[in-house]
Amino acid sequence: MIETTEGNARTADTTTDVDWPVRAVEWVEKIAELARTKAIRPLAMLVKAITYAIVGLALLVTLSVVLVISLTRIITVYATGGRVWITYLVLGGIFTLAGMLIWGRRVSKKS
Helix, strand or coil: CEECCCCCEECCCHHHHCCHHHHHHHHHHHHHHHHHHHHHHHHHHHHHHHHHHHHHHHHHHHHHHHHHHHHHHHHHHHHCCCCHHHHHHHHHHHHHHHHHHHHHCCCCCCC
């Protein structure tokens, strides 16, 4: 029994008087953790994957351009003795054959 200031005795209900702030905080923490695991973490992983894909694609494009420029310079200077048209003919043929090979392996959509 707990004495009140008026002198009346009342019983202490510990589950409603003392415990409710702790229970409310635990409930809010559970809801926040549920939101974090169900929504925020998958979204963060998706954004991270998209970011890595964009950076990887940019690096791949940059590397491809540098490779083609280097190959053009090497063929022009060392293989053809400064005749650029031969370099363009050789690289054009290589890229045309590669394009034809890729085009032939494509899967056509039949409506």
